[in-house]
Amino acid sequence: xxxxxxxxxxxxxxGNTHRLTVDHRRSLLDAxxxxxxxxxxxxxxxxxxxxxxxxxxxxKRVVSCLTLAVAADGAQVTTVExxxxxxxxxxxxxxxxxxxxxxxxxxxxxxxxxxxxxxxEHRAGWPSAVTADVSPEHRCELDxxxxxxxxxxxxxxxxxxxxxxxxxxxxxxxEEVKR
Amino acid sequence: MTTTPExxxxxxxxxEGEDKLRGRARYTADIxxxxxxxxxxxxxxxxxxxxxxxxxxxxxxxxxxxxVVDHRNAPRLNPEAGSPFFGPDGQFLLLQNDEIExxxxxxxxxxxxxxxxxxxxxxxxxxxxxxxxxxIGFSAGHPLLRPALSSFGPDADKGDLDAExxxxxxxxxxxxxxxxxxxxxxxxxxATVWLEDGKIRAFDTNQAPFGTAQMLSVLFDRPLTxxxxxxxxxxxxxxxxxxxxxxxxxxxxxxxxxDRPIRVALTREEVFLTTSARAxxxxxxxxxxxxxxRLRAIGHEAAFELSVKAEYIENCVEVAKVLYAADAIxxxxxxxxxxxxxxxxxxxxxTAPGSFALESAMDELAERLQVDPLDLRRRNEPEVGPxxxxxxxxxxxxLCVEEGARTFGWAGRDHxxxxxxxxxxLIGTGMAGTSFLTTAFPSSATITAEPDGTxxxxxxxxxxxxxxxxxxxxxxxxxxxxxxxxxxxxxxxxALGPAWGAGGSLGTTSWSWAISSAAGELLAxxxxxxxxxxxxxxxxxxxxxxxxxxxxHAYSAIFAEVAVDPATGEVxxxxxxxxxxxxxxxxxxxxxxxxxxxxxxxxxxALHEQVVRDEVTGRQVNADFAGYHxxxxxxxxxIDADVVEDHxxxxxxxxxxxxxxxxxxxxxxxxxAVWHATGKRQRRLPITLDRVIED
Numbered sequence: 001x002x003x004x005x006x007x008x009x010x011x012x013x014x015g016n017t018h019r020l021t022v023d024h025r026r027s028l029l030d031a032x033x034x035x036x037x038x039x040x041x042x043x044x045x046x047x048x049x050x051x052x053x054x055x056x057x058x059x060k061r062v063v064s065c066l067t068l069a070v071a072a073d074g075a076q077v078t079t080v081e082x083x084x085x086x087x088x089x090x091x092x093x094x095x096x097x098x099x100x101x102x103x104x105x106x107x108x109x110x111x112x113x114x115x116x117x118x119x120x121e122h123r124a125g126w127p128s129a130v131t132a133d134v135s136p137e138h139r140c141e142l143d144x145x146x147x148x149x150x151x152x153x154x155x156x157x158x159x160x161x162x163x164x165x166x167x168x169x170x171x172x173x174x175e176e177v178k179r
Numbered sequence: 180m181t182t183t184p185e186x187x188x189x190x191x192x193x194x195e196g197e198d199k200l201r202g203r204a205r206y207t208a209d210i211x212x213x214x215x216x217x218x219x220x221x222x223x224x225x226x227x228x229x230x231x232x233x234x235x236x237x238x239x240x241x242x243x244x245x246x247v248v249d250h251r252n253a254p255r256l257n258p259e260a261g262s263p264f265f266g267p268d269g270q271f272l273l274l275q276n277d278e279i280e281x282x283x284x285x286x287x288x289x290x291x292x293x294x295x296x297x298x299x300x301x302x303x304x305x306x307x308x309x310x311x312x313x314x315i316g317f318s319a320g321h322p323l324l325r326p327a328l329s330s331f332g333p334d335a336d337k338g339d340l341d342a343e344x345x346x347x348x349x350x351x352x353x354x355x356x357x358x359x360x361x362x363x364x365x366x367x368x369x370a371t372v373w374l375e376d377g378k379i380r381a382f383d384t385n386q387a388p389f390g391t392a393q394m395l396s397v398l399f400d401r402p403l404t405x406x407x408x409x410x411x412x413x414x415x416x417x418x419x420x421x422x423x424x425x426x427x428x429x430x431x432x433x434x435x436x437x438d439r440p441i442r443v444a445l446t447r448e449e450v451f452l453t454t455s456a457r458a459x460x461x462x463x464x465x466x467x468x469x470x471x472x473r474l475r476a477i478g479h480e481a482a483f484e485l486s487v488k489a490e491y492i493e494n495c496v497e498v499a500k501v502l503y504a505a506d507a508i509x510x511x512x513x514x515x516x517x518x519x520x521x522x523x524x525x526x527x528x529x530t531a532p533g534s535f536a537l538e539s540a541m542d543e544l545a546e547r548l549q550v551d552p553l554d555l556r557r558r559n560e561p562e563v564g565p566x567x568x569x570x571x572x573x574x575x576x577x578l579c580v581e582e583g584a585r586t587f588g589w590a591g592r593d594h595x596x597x598x599x600x601x602x603x604x605l606i607g608t609g610m611a612g613t614s615f616l617t618t619a620f621p622s623s624a625t626i627t628a629e630p631d632g633t634x635x636x637x638x639x640x641x642x643x644x645x646x647x648x649x650x651x652x653x654x655x656x657x658x659x660x661x662x663x664x665x666x667x668x669x670x671x672x673x674a675l676g677p678a679w680g681a682g683g684s685l686g687t688t689s690w691s692w693a694i695s696s697a698a699g700e701l702l703a704x705x706x707x708x709x710x711x712x713x714x715x716x717x718x719x720x721x722x723x724x725x726x727x728x729x730x731x732h733a734y735s736a737i738f739a740e741v742a743v744d745p746a747t748g749e750v751x752x753x754x755x756x757x758x759x760x761x762x763x764x765x766x767x768x769x770x771x772x773x774x775x776x777x778x779x780x781x782x783x784x785a786l787h788e789q790v791v792r793d794e795v796t797g798r799q800v801n802a803d804f805a806g807y808h809x810x811x812x813x814x815x816x817x818i819d820a821d822v823v824e825d826h827x828x829x830x831x832x833x834x835x836x837x838x839x840x841x842x843x844x845x846x847x848x849x850x851x852a853v854w855h856a857t858g859k860r861q862r863r864l865p866i867t868l869d870r871v872i873e874d
Binding site for chain 1: 192193195196197199200201202203204205206208209242293294295299362363364365366367412413414415417444446447643644645646768769771772773775776777778779780803804805809810811812813815816817818
């Protein structure tokens with residue numbers, strides 16, 4: 001199955017191993033959507049400009065449309081489908097539902113993965129472009145401006161931003177406990 | 180009679196919410212069809228001319244390519260197909276001849292086994308053209324300027340505008356400019372089409388499954404019973420998914436040519452280039468008033484760009500006929516046909532650019548009169564329709580103004596510009612308001628009383644993200660006097676019968692009316708204890724067409740505070756308050772989300788959005804989300820949007836539409852705030868840095 005245009009790769013998606021033969025041009029997004037039946041990640045632009053395809057790649061958020069599937073060989077991928085257990089929503093998902101952090105829902109899979117990734121980055125002490133004090137010993141407080149900045153890679157045309165900010169702040173503490 | 184559970188008015192979360200949050204909700208491009216092949220578009224790289232040759236050799240030799248559809252082998256289409264409001268639509272007539280009349284016009288579809296192979300094949304197609312000169316230069320002074328269609332009512336000609344202006348102590352006569360804008364729903368247009376026993380079956384991204392199926396049937400000359408269009412979820416529309424999109428037409432053609440299921444998923448660039456945009460406008464507003472601020476004259480003349488392919492009406496002058504009393508009101512609406520992507524509806528068509536002009540001019544009038552902009556509104560409240568003379572059904576405009584002003588803290592504002600500073604920043608506040616037409620369109624609904632005590636409610640509605648599923652479930656429960664757990668709602672399928680689409684802020688008003696009628700008939704029928712299941716279908720055409728002529732509108736008032744950096748020209752909206760009279764509220768949580776989302780689109784219109792076309796090539800140069808910026812999270816503050824007590828007596832459930840009104844009036848409120856901060860009027864959108872920056 002492997003030739004000049006295709007290679008065999010292994011992807012761990014939401015805990016399941018997939019052995020795939022993929023076209024070298026195939027993005028991680030298309031591999032997830034077409035080859036592993038995880039259609040949660042969405043193709044909003046295919047240019048890395050909208051964030052609807054955001055997934056966690058080995059725990060870090062990436063736009064899967066700008067990641068080639070062959071480059072993700074051997075990686076652990078978490079998509080929106082893998083964020084929650086079967087019976088219970090994850091805190092950030094529960095907060096999105098309760099606070100109405102979405103309308104059409106198309107950007108939501110990316111928003112959720114991005115929120116989980118952003119909260120992990122904040123816990124790890126990463127500053128953002130609006131963090132005033134970036135000295136290593138300073139731990140920046142997560143406030144609305146920090147969330148707005150850290151979530152600005154995920155566009156939402158329905159304009160759910162204020163509710164998304166509230167939901168991420170609302171869930172931040174509980175997401176931490178969950179880790 | 181059992182008790183009414185009052186589901187209407189409850190802030191339930193979305194019925195499909197958990198599916199959307201778990202990635203289980205299926206959008207059109209998520210639904211596979213057995214044996215499906217993929218189509219990739221080839222679009223014109225010139226703006227006007229003729230195709231002289233298409234060399235398919237390299238494409239057909241490309242791995243996985245099944246074939247090419249172009250004007251030489253495409254199925255013939257019916258040139259009469261179009262919209263009930265605007266007539267035949269040349270934008271539907273894809274691949275019918277060798278003519279190119281706008282940049283990005285689809286000239287071929289390459290079909291292959293995988294999306295990558297289709298795209299690679301499309302890139303290898305050699306299309307030769309001869310170019311002809313194009314004209315994309317819109318202005319109200321263009322020699323081709325002519326009146327627009329009058330499908331949305333005649334021009335206003337009340338009183339003698341010139342005489343009233345001449346007798347006015349204070350006047351405004353200014354021109355306002357708005358650019359073309361793109362809907363940018365997050366879900367790109369996609370369709371999967373297959374033939375089943377010779378009938379056309381489709382999953383498609385559109386706002387009106389029945390209307391789309393109807394247009395598709397006319398276009399391909401098939402009986403309506405041979406066409407079925409469905410969708411489970413729609414990833415936003417905002418007007419950009421009305422009508423029959425190129426994805427559906429091209430996929431249908433390819434399914435016929437290759438006798439296989441075909442998916443056509445537009446790229447983001449193709450959404451910009453081949454679907455639709457809001458027309459650019461140039462508007463002249465003339466106002467005349469007595470020294471006390473009583474309006475004597477309102478003149479609103481709008482011109483907008485049109486394509487040479489189809490009629491359309493960007494009805495900028497609607498608000499000028501409704502919002503204020505004046506002795507003379509004159510409106511005109513003109514078009515300039517150009518070689519551009521055909522304009523169509525974008526959230527609050529007409530009223531969004533129109534209110535920017537009218538409400539900016541009102542602020543200029545308040546400045547020249549040296550009165551509070553609020554007082555100007557208070558002094559010009561009409562008793563009846565200012566042009567029509569018809570009574571208002573419910574008019575709560577001033578209630579929006581007063582409640583908004585109180586929440587915002589407007590009282591005590593120094594109305595002179597350039598008075599507030601915070602460090603190096605200039606601070607300003609501004610307000611604007613609007614009316615927004617509300618009615619209902621004929622629809623049909625079928626309700627079945629099932630043997631297990633549940634009710635199946637079926638209507639060809641579409642939930643484009645507004646919460647229609649949740650709202651219609653609540654409404655069905657109330658009108659059937661049962662708990663909402665007893666309701667099974669079926670939507671998103673043209674086979675469910677004639678129904679208005681999700682557009683014009685009239686989805687829920689129209690659909691709920693049909694559901695309410697069917698429920699009434701069904702409950703009466705159930706009195707006689709018929710064997711179950713039993714169904715009733717109700718159509719609202721007669722009821723709606725027999726409504727008396729009255730002025731039916733929703734209203735809003737918007738208040739904005741901006742901070743302007745005079746050195747960089749950067750405008751930040753710091754606070755945004757909106758108060759809305761949108762009838763009875765079905766779901767407060769979701770209505771607030773819709774209003775806030777609408778206001779964000781208005782903020783984005785004020786500061787960010789414009790389609791930029793290159794005069795030389797005629798093409799849009801910013802056909803992606805890096806070049807076409809709309810508001811991102813960091814552009815948006817917390818927003819205070821709420822409703823005032825309101826009820827529409829000419830709707831069975833008291834409803835008006837909250838879908839679009841949030842967007843209207845925000846651009847004027849922001850522009851007026853920028854003037855208040857800087858002393859410089861902003862008569863051209865968007866208010867970009869270069870238009871604000873000071874030497």
